[in-house]
Amino acid sequence: MSRSFKNARILIIDDEEQNVEVLRRILMRAGYSRVETTTDSRDAAALYVQLRPDLILLDLHMPHLDGVGVMEQLSEIAEATYLPILILSADVTPEARREALSRGAKDFVNKPFQQDEILLRIKTLLETRFLYLKIQSQNQILEVKVRERTRALEEAQIEIIERLAMAAEFRDDNTGQHTQRVGQMSALLARQLGLPDTQVTLIRRASPLHDVGKIGIPDTILLKLGKLTPAEFEIVKGHTAIGARILSGGKFPLLRLAEEIAFNHHERWDGFGYGAIRGDDIPLAGRIVAVADVFDALTQQRPYKPAWPVGEAIAEIDRQRGRQFDVAMVDAFLRVIEQQPAEQPEENGDWPRRPFARY
Structure with a gap:
């Protein structure tokens, strides 16, 4: 696993302590070292602000605040970037999958899941996340270069006109x-x-x-x-x-x-x-x-x-x-x-x- 993947910040949100621990062990054995967890979905927004995770593994049906509610909260505070949310749920109905994906989830996996499958899906989502961030960074560099060249062009045009004004003066x-x-x-x-x-x-x-x-x-x-x-x-x-x-x-x-x-x-x-x-x-x-x-x-x-x-x-x-x-x-x-x-x-x-x- 590449260094960037090892350093990926992953947040697990599930009200079942056993589910959280299983996922955490799977991720740690796979080489992911920055894994945070919570069993109280009401803490999701605060943890997001604190951790700025690269991936969220989210249960759908939880007390107090379900997965859809968590995604609604995150949509209000998340910066304009690609944030992968992987829903893990025992709800196999098409309606549950459709609602989750329409509310911001990037993938949906039913419980119980296969370890190999979940790791592959996590890897795919993180690849997309890091590719997005790389493109975003490159765009920012390009924007700076465009601004610099635009400024240079403006200065050149102004210098020509200033010299013309001086000639008249x-x-x-x-x-x-x-x-x-x-x-x-x-x-x-x-x-x-x-x-x-x-x-x-x-x-x-x-x-x-x-x-x-x-x-x-x-x-x-x-x-x-x-x-x-x-x-x-x-x-x-x-x-x-x-x-x-x-x-x-x-x-x-x-x-x-x-x-x-x-x-x-x-x-x-x-x-x-x-x-x-x-x-x-x-x-x-x-x-x-x-x-x-x-x-x-x-x-x-x-x-x-x-x-x-x-x-x-x-x-x-x-x-x-x-x-x-x-x-x-x-x-x-x-x-x-x-x-x-x-x-x-x-x-x-x-x-x-x-x-x-x-x-």
Whole structure:
């Protein structure tokens, strides 16, 4: 007998002490060393939880709780796996066999039984049990590998799009850091709003892709020093739809969220944004990134504008509560600002530096 069979945990449940002892001796002589018994079927559930047996030998007709009742109890607590139950009963009626098998028994043997037959049936049931557990373990390993490969594919796709977003950003931000600062601030806002860590992480990673659609805007417009004409402004507004199209069809939550952000981050709470969406109809992530994007844009120098002093930028965000921005977003933003260490911003408006390093 193989080592796995010798180590099989077997539980015998029969109200007749003599029957229990006969079965126990048969099993021990056959090499099974982990055999537990009980003559009180009411202990079956507790023993199952304690022992987690690989096989149960169960009498059908017992006082207090019969074999069918035991199987009903076990079905409520047994994990989703293959648990062999072999019914041993003197009841030879077809009805008894049919009911036992329909309630969860895997085999049925009438008493008195032949020793060789019972051992063969036990061996067959244990082989099935261990094969099931082996397949289950292999499936778990495969699931881990699939998740790892899926994650690697997701990371590869995200890296490509992030590089595309950086390429677009370098055209009007020679540091290429705007996208990362927006991601960091968006994460701080999301956390301040009490979002779960998983959602905070998703927003932190998705929000840097908000302006990926700028890759489709001509340099003559994107880098124009003077005021845009109405026609040029309409072209610039198109970067939200372009970005959403670039990110559309993503199979991963991060890319789907990035698509949502790209399309909605220029919406206004009062409905006067790019797509005329207003209030709570604007997705939460879009409302978060709207604040982070505007704050960073105000405090950074661009070819077409100087950087605002940080204090003025904060005041402007506050003035736009209930108009450009969701009130809850502005309140969260002000709490984030209050929690930053006192630090003098650089003259070029690159603020804050160290606080965002926490992300």
